[in-house]
Amino acid sequence: MEISYTDYVVVGGGVAGLRAAVTLSEGGEVTVLTKDALREGATEYAQGGVAVALNEDDTPAAHRDDTLEAGAGYCNPEAVEVLVHEGPARVEELIAWGAEFDRKGGKLNFTREGAHHRDRVLHAGGDATGREIERTLVARIRGRRRVRRLPHHYTLGLVVEGGRCLGVWLVDQATGRERLLLARAVVLATGGVGQLYRYTSNPAVATGDGIAMAHRAGAALRDLEFIQFHPTALRLDGAPAFLVSEAVRGEGAHLVNERGERFMARYHPEGELAPRDVVARAIYREMEAQGGRPVLLDCRHLGAEFLPRRFPTIFQACLRHGIDMRRQPIPVAPAAHFIMGGVVTDLEGATTLPGLYACGEVACTGVHGANRLASNSLLEGLVFGHRAGRAILEAELPPPLLRDPGFYEPPPPLPGIDYLARQERAREIMWTYAGIHRTAEGLRTADRLLAELELPFDRYPADRLVAETGNALTVSRLIVQAALARRESLGSHYRADTAAERA
C-alpha cells in the first residue's frame, strides 16, 4: 500500500472543513479531501442564511437565549457562548475576505427566521447564502500554496495505531488506487446524514461517513437521536425534496391544509414561525388527516415582483417542477435536514481519539442541544472550524509514525450484493420508523430490519459504494438505538409512545 504524508488532513470541503483549512495553512501543509467536487456538500445548498448578532438592536446574549430555547434546555451552554460571542468576528472576517451579503441602503440586511426574536439572519444572493460562503472560502484557500485540494478522493477510514489517529485511508476514485495519507492531525468535516432517510433536503454526499469512521476508530459519539426534520421541502412526484427555506415563512408565507385552513395557530402561538420540530409535527399530523398528501405553502400574497427577487433559487427550482409560486401554493412536506448529534468534541474540536478533530455538522459540541436554531450551523462551521485549526496548531503535534501498514490491505469486494437496493430499503425503514413520530415498537422493528441488511465485512473493500452503504447502515442503526434509549420526547426527538415531554 502506498503511503504519503502531509501535515494536516481535512476530510470535507464545506464551511467547517474549509474554515479549518484556512487556519491550519498558517502552520503547515493542509490536504483537503472531498468525495465529489470540492464544492459539493450541504454548505453549497444552504439557503436562508447565517445567524449572527451584528444588527444594531441585537446582542450575543439575545442570540444565546434563542439558541438555548430552541435547543430545548439541552444545549451545552459553554458551546453556545462561544458560538454567539465569536460568531460576529468570524462573519466580519468573511466579509473582509470578500463575502457579499445582501444589503439595504448600504447596510447589512438582516431577516428573521423561526424561533429567533430579532432580525439576525444575514443572507446572500437572496437565498443562496451557502454558495457565497463557500465561494469566499474556496477563493481564500486557492490563494494559499500550502492547501492541496483532492476532489473525488473518498476517505474509507481512519488510520489508528497505539490509541492515536495517524491519518486516513483513501481511494482516488479516478484511478481506483488506494493509499494511506498520514498526518499530524485529521479533521473530520464530513457533514450530515440526511441521505439515510427517504426524504431529505441533503445532497448525495450526506451519508454519515464521518460518524461511521469515527465510531469504527473508537471515538465517542452522542445525541444521534436528535435529527431535525425541516418542515417545508417540496413534495412532488418525481422531484427531489428541494428545501423551501424557513425565510419564506419568515417573510409571511402561510401554511394551509387541503381544506384551505391556515392550521399552524392550532399548534403554536407563533404560528408558522414556531420552532421547526413543532411545525414539522403539525404538518405530519395534517398530512395524516388528508391521506398522506402534502400541505401547501401559500406565498401568493407576498407579491409577484418580490418573490423572484427575494427567493431566486427557490423560485427557479419550483418553476423547473411546474410550480409558479407567484400564482399557486407550493406542495410541501417535512424532510430529514440536520443532525444535532455526532462525534463528541470539546470546544476546540478535539474528539476522544487523540489526533482526531471534528467540526461542523459531523461534530457534537452540544451547541444545538436537542434542536438547532435556524441558520446556526453555517456559523457553527465558521466558529468551530477555526477553533479546531487553531487548537491543532497550538498542540504542536508530532509527525505520524505508523509501524504496521499491513492492516489496511483491503479485502476484495463481494459480488452478488445489490448495494443500492440495500441503501434504498434502509432509507425507507428510517423514514417509516425513525422519522418524525417514533415509538419503541417501531424502533425495535427498524433495528431488526436494518440488522438483516448489514454487510458481511469487518473492513470494507476500497470501493465507495460498498463503504457508503456500510456506513449508512451503521449510522442508521446507531440512530435507531439512540432513539430507543431516549424514552422521553425532547426537542426534535418525538416519542409518540411516551407522553412526558421535558422542556
Ligand SMILES: Cc1cc2nc3c(=O)[nH]c(=O)nc-3n(C[C@H](O)[C@H](O)[C@H](O)COP(=O)(O)OP(=O)(O)OC[C@H]3O[C@@H](n4cnc5c(N)ncnc54)[C@H](O)[C@@H]3O)c2cc1C
Ligand atoms: C438545503 C439545505 C439548506 C440549508 N440551509 C441552511 C441555512 O440557511 N443556514 C444554516 O446555517 N444552515 C443551513 N443548512 C445546514 C448547513 O448547510 C450544514 O449544516 C452545513 O453547511 C454543514 O457544513 P459542513 O462543512 O459540516 O459539511 P458539508 O458542507 O455538508 O460538507 C461535507 C463535506 O464532506 C465531504 N465528505 C463526506 N464524506 C466524505 C468521505 N468519506 N471522503 C471524503 N470526503 C467526504 C463531502 O464531499 C463534503 O465536501 C442547510 C442544509 C441544507 C441541506
